[in-house]
Amino acid sequence: MATSPALDVPPEQPPHKRQKTATTTSSLHKPNPSSPPTTDVASHLDTLERSKYRKGAKLGSGQYADVFSATLISDPTRIVAIKKIKVGPEAREFGISYDSLREIKFLQELEHPNIIKLHAVFSTKNQNLNLVLEHLPQGDLLKLIQDTANISYTPADIKAWMLQLMRATWFCHQNYILHRDIKPNNLLIAANGEIKLADFGLARSFADPFQPMTYNTITIWYRPPELFFQAQYYGDRVDIWSSRDVLFRAWPETEMGMVKLICEKVGTPTESNWPGVSKLKGYVTPSEITPLRPFEYWKQSFRAIGDTGVDLLMKMLTLDPRKRLSADMVLRHGYWTAEPRPSRLEDLPRKGGGAEAMGEDLTRRGGEVPEVNGKGGGKGGKRGDGVARKIDFGGLG
Amino acid sequence: MTHALSEDDIYRTSTQYRLWSFSPESLAALRKKTHDLALERAQRYACNDNGDVEFLTQEEELRLVQRYCDQVRTTSDHFKWPVNVEATAVQYLTRFYLTNSTLTYPPKEIYKTVLFLACKTEATHMTLSEYARRISTEAEVVLAPEYKVMQALRFTLDVRQPFRALKGALMELLNLAEGMVGGEDGDGDGEELQAQMLDVPPPPQGSKTQWKHPGAGKVGAEQLHDRIQAAYSAARNLLDAPALLTDVYLLYTPSQILLAALQLADEPLTSFYLSTKLFASDSLTRPKILATISACADMLAAFSPSQVLTKDDRNALEAKLERCRDPSTRDLVKAFAAMRQDGSGEEGEGVRKRRRLEREKSQKEGDDLFGPSLQRPKANGAGG
Numbered sequence: 001m002a003t004s005p006a007l008d009v010p011p012e013q014p015p016h017k018r019q020k021t022a023t024t025t026s027s028l029h030k031p032n033p034s035s036p037p038t039t040d041v042a043s044h045l046d047t048l049e050r051s052k053y054r055k056g057a058k059l060g061s062g063q064y065a066d067v068f069s070a071t072l073i074s075d076p077t078r079i080v081a082i083k084k085i086k087v088g089p090e091a092r093e094f095g096i097s098y099d100s101l102r103e104i105k106f107l108q109e110l111e112h113p114n115i116i117k118l119h120a121v122f123s124t125k126n127q128n129l130n131l132v133l134e135h136l137p138q139g140d141l142l143k144l145i146q147d148t149a150n151i152s153y154t155p156a157d158i159k160a161w162m163l164q165l166m167r168a169t170w171f172c173h174q175n176y177i178l179h180r181d182i183k184p185n186n187l188l189i190a191a192n193g194e195i196k197l198a199d200f201g202l203a204r205s206f207a208d209p210f211q212p213m214t215y216n217t218i219t220i221w222y223r224p225p226e227l228f229f230q231a232q233y234y235g236d237r238v239d240i241w242s243s244r245d246v247l248f249r250a251w252p253e254t255e256m257g258m259v260k261l262i263c264e265k266v267g268t269p270t271e272s273n274w275p276g277v278s279k280l281k282g283y284v285t286p287s288e289i290t291p292l293r294p295f296e297y298w299k300q301s302f303r304a305i306g307d308t309g310v311d312l313l314m315k316m317l318t319l320d321p322r323k324r325l326s327a328d329m330v331l332r333h334g335y336w337t338a339e340p341r342p343s344r345l346e347d348l349p350r351k352g353g354g355a356e357a358m359g360e361d362l363t364r365r366g367g368e369v370p371e372v373n374g375k376g377g378g379k380g381g382k383r384g385d386g387v388a389r390k391i392d393f394g395g396l397g
Numbered sequence: 398m399t400h401a402l403s404e405d406d407i408y409r410t411s412t413q414y415r416l417w418s419f420s421p422e423s424l425a426a427l428r429k430k431t432h433d434l435a436l437e438r439a440q441r442y443a444c445n446d447n448g449d450v451e452f453l454t455q456e457e458e459l460r461l462v463q464r465y466c467d468q469v470r471t472t473s474d475h476f477k478w479p480v481n482v483e484a485t486a487v488q489y490l491t492r493f494y495l496t497n498s499t500l501t502y503p504p505k506e507i508y509k510t511v512l513f514l515a516c517k518t519e520a521t522h523m524t525l526s527e528y529a530r531r532i533s534t535e536a537e538v539v540l541a542p543e544y545k546v547m548q549a550l551r552f553t554l555d556v557r558q559p560f561r562a563l564k565g566a567l568m569e570l571l572n573l574a575e576g577m578v579g580g581e582d583g584d585g586d587g588e589e590l591q592a593q594m595l596d597v598p599p600p601p602q603g604s605k606t607q608w609k610h611p612g613a614g615k616v617g618a619e620q621l622h623d624r625i626q627a628a629y630s631a632a633r634n635l636l637d638a639p640a641l642l643t644d645v646y647l648l649y650t651p652s653q654i655l656l657a658a659l660q661l662a663d664e665p666l667t668s669f670y671l672s673t674k675l676f677a678s679d680s681l682t683r684p685k686i687l688a689t690i691s692a693c694a695d696m697l698a699a700f701s702p703s704q705v706l707t708k709d710d711r712n713a714l715e716a717k718l719e720r721c722r723d724p725s726t727r728d729l730v731k732a733f734a735a736m737r738q739d740g741s742g743e744e745g746e747g748v749r750k751r752r753r754l755e756r757e758k759s760q761k762e763g764d765d766l767f768g769p770s771l772q773r774p775k776a777n778g779a780g781g
């Protein structure tokens with residue numbers, strides 16, 4: 001093994017010597033124990049930021065963070081969410097975790113109405129990282145669309161949600177950032193009904209397309225076929241697949257089950273519809289080959305989104321990532337301007353009422369009217385007509 | 398409905414632009430302030446009896462940091478990490494010392510941390526234990542300053558780099574040479590541009606490119622292709638040491654840096670390329686853009702590897718630093734361990750108390766187990 005260039009650097013002083021120098025100096029020359037501690041511009045700013053907020057109740061906790069609500073001390077009507085990164089035992093092997101570094105790195109760069117806003121980051125005395133995020137009190141899209149007892153939604157609602165998601169995805173890709181974990185529970189809902197893409201813990205930049213990436217990211221249900229086949233080089237099209245993955249009503253437990261499902265619903269990836277696919281390291285498909293499903297087949301399952309919707313869907317779920325639409329092409333598709341137009345924000349279905357909603361009244365801006373029972377008040381004449389139910393939004397994302 | 402965002406639009410929203418871009422004057426002022434602050438603090442800890450402690454000058458601080466930027470580069474190369482890790486780590490180190498003095502945090506103790514952090518933020522995988530082993534360091538030494546570094550970086554981790562855009566320029570030049578591109582004004586004829594490109598005068602003496610005009614006769618398509626490739630590699634080399642060991646990242650945008658590098662590589666080719674891009678810009682902004690690129694090129698050209706401190710010079714400076722450094726930040730590992738001991742969050746006080754009780758209890762039990770000691774240890778046990 002070549003010698004490390006770092007060996008060139010003089011070694012640390014032995015600890016006892018360090019200690020000694022430190023104590024002598026401090027005992028000799030620090031007669032005044034209250035002399036100000038080491039401080040610099042950056043730590044001063046950090047302290048300032050930290051002292052801006054008053055922490056409130058816990059909003060939830062995830063795998064690697066606890067989220068609290070907080071108010072600005074200078075203006076208690078302004079609410080934020082503070083996401084405090086947990087320091088687990090793995091910190092010994094990695095230091096600050098990859099997930100939190102990625103989340104901080106990418107959210108600091110992205111400012112878009114459909115991407116969760118990171119207002120600031122600060123650290124506490126105990127070296128915990130805290131992310132000050134915009135407060136999104138309406139839960140996530142998965143909870144909303146699964147709450148079929150209280151909520152129903154129309155094709156126009158679907159279009160409105162999808163449009164916001166696609167705008168967020170487009171903006172990420174413009175910034176050379178792949179989200180890689182697009183799914184309904186990572187889409188949080190703002191007080192005004194806007195959808196916000198969150199959780200950038202798996203994101204990465206694709207600045208250099210020649211750098212191999214890991215293929216086992218993305219929850220399998222939203223994972224595009226190229227990742228099942230262990231492609232080392234992939235691009236923005238992975239997010240597109242995840243973004244419009246509405247067709248799989250089943251939730252297979254294994255990767256192979258998911259591949260099967262893709263073959264059945266979309267068609268079997270072969271050299272003719274995806275040149276080069278059989279050379280991918282992990283290329284395995286069921287022995288029986290399903291030809292690419294034609295328009296009519298798709299239409300049977302997705303009548304509710306109309307012909308243009310089905311056309312877009314097929315292009316977003318094209319097997320070969322090179323032929324799959326980019327976010328930019330998706331946004332240029334005729335679906336968005338076809339009837340019905342996307343619902344207005346204020347018409348979108350909301351989370352059901354109850355104690356939670358009462359608590360959240362405090363967070364509403366002046367003039368906003370709370371939704372009655374999440375049914376969108378009297379606006380929803382078309383709601384619950386059963387058409388929208390044809391689309392299983394368990395898989396939207 | 399969508400309009401493509403230009404590289405410039407995107408760059409202006411970046412933290413690099415918002416927090417880490419300076420005018421030469423503001424950069425100098427910030428560094429001076431940091432240095433002065435460190436000296437002021439030093440007056441407090443070093444009011445020596447004989448009073449003749451010599452402090453590092455601001456220039457010496459800068460040279461030492463530059464030396465460790467180079468150290469980051471060689472260490473990253475040793476791991477065969479991609480260039481983006483290297484560039485990010487170097488910027489982390491540079492940014493760290495904009496608000497911290499080497500008197501407080503000697504770079505010898507920081508550079509390993511920034512490199513490991515950059516490895517993580519640039520999606521390169523290596524465990525801490527392997528990293529520490531291969532640079533013959535203890536893991537704690539790498540981790541101890543990590544939060545300090547995060548704080549100094551103002552929790553911004555993204556470093557915009559010129560490498561991707563340089564590849565983009567290469568592609569565009571090759572397309573121009575193939576006659577595949579019209580001018581920016583839309584009606585430019587690809588073939589006409591191709592013809593003009595073949596007529597671009599040869600690079601003058603002193604250009605960084607290896608390409609030489611074949612002498613007699615006109616340049617053919619194949620030679621043009623070689624010329625472009627040679628300009629690219631020369632520019633790419635300038636993006637290594639010269640771009641990373643000077644202040645260009647703090648003063649210029651990635652596209653200005655890459656155009657400056659191309660200009661040093663092959664000026665006539667670059668000015669032809671710029672003319673196809675700046676066609677639409679007005680007579681006021683155009684000279685401004687060109688002047689900025691030239692200023693950046695001057696800074697890159699002025700760099701020479703001999704400016705980097707030699708090992709002996711560095712040792713001498715560090716010996717001097719050892720005599721004048723801030724003693725309160727001397728043992729970061731210990732401070733870090735104490736921080737971790739305090740546990741997580743606001744319960745710190747409670748946790749500390751519980752720990753103390755536990756410690757006292759185990760000490761008692763220890764005493765019982767081994768019989769009462771004749772001489773009680775002064776501190777709470779040795780090591781532990």
Ligand SMILES: Nc1ncnc2c1ncn2[C@@H]1O[C@H](COP(=O)(O)OP(=O)(O)O)[C@@H](O)[C@H]1O
Pocket residue numbers: 059060061062063064065066067081083116133134135136137188199201
């Ligand atoms: N900005 C926010 N506003 C309101 N609640 C939030 C916000 N962010 C997260 N939460 C709540 O905290 C929970 C955990 O947050 P999450 O970001 O998913 O953490 P993790 O990354 O550890 O999974 C979420 O499920 C949600 O209930």
Ligand SMILES: [Mg+2]
Pocket residue numbers: 062063199
């Ligand atoms: Mg989560």
